Amino acid sequence: MLIYLITKDGAVLPPDEDVQPFKNNSVYTNAIPSLSIQLAHNISCITNKMISPQCLDIVSNLYFPFDNSIRTYIEYEGFDLNHTTIKQTDVVLLAFPLMWSMNDEIKRNDLLAYEPLTRVDGLAMT
Template sequence: FFDSLNFSIDLATDLQYQVPETWKDVASKLKLPFDSEINYHPEYENYFVGEKVKQADVVLLGYPLMFQMTPKQRRNDLLIYELVTDPDGPAMTWSMFSIGFMEIKQIDAAETQLKKCFANITEPFKVTDHVPAGACSLCLSSSPPLRVTDHVPAGGRQSGSVTDGEAEQIRKEKKGSGGAYKINKQSLDLDPVVTDEITHLQITGVSYLGNKLNFTFTKSVTTVELTSAHGNPKDSLVISFDQLTPDLPLYIGQPVSFPMKAAHIHTKSTCV
């Protein structure tokens, strides 16, 4: 995909590797279908709204791909495909919808999608299947029927809807669409969302520019703690908000708390 290729081109350039011209050529020629009349991304060329789809495909444009689009386009993609996605689709589907609805601040819809994930958990060991519990994803002549079980990836995607959606998974990128928690070239951006059934979320050991950070989110407060720092004073971190709010410096072992709102963590020498 062209965003992935462009990211690879940027990374190779930063690391002083020679970039093959074919990468740029392929990236410039890839096509992403878009319907300007309805303002959404069709599943494929000549797709019509209402046609059933198996799983989250277009929804992945917003996350994890971070494809640039307007909030309205992101919302339309989510609402259109929510209605036509196979209810017995893979487990990751609902966590991706949940993350998407968190991005556009539709918390009730996000929570509804998150709860769907738990239908794919099977007893007694809480294993996550591609299909909802009780369904048979591969029925042969065995007794009992065999199941194709996704022990780690599906479970990882499901738990990802909490860690990635509540505080979107760290992903270095040049640019990104709206999200709750992401890293770009200038800053680590926060815009957290906490759903009704989650009262407290803690993420520890996040590495950023040689620093280590812990994050705690509640319904109304965000807390950031610097646990280790890069040695260069000019690279010390601050938290910035809007132009009217003073920056908050980060010091090792001194947690900083502020009301739940969008914020940027970056070095003192970086303008955001």
């Protein structure tokens, strides 16, 4: 069951384990419950188990950091694209394996924005 508690807002560790301290509104960790609840909602006609309106409301109001000026997703709230080195780019994981719905321009922008920031010596999924 998905429950939103304002007292527990934030403080997540995204797939890039180097991110410390924990961050708010990781684009990847917000995408996972969104996709999960959307899938459950889409197949509810088969399972006869309806998703509560509260869950649908929570996932429809999740924040996905995005910079409109350069048309790219941002790793997490407050992430600095100009002065950060990362172990892996969580944003690229949106396109694959999550298959997040976005156009090719944004996928390309994400790859171009994060490739120079990614360490070459870290084990990563990207």
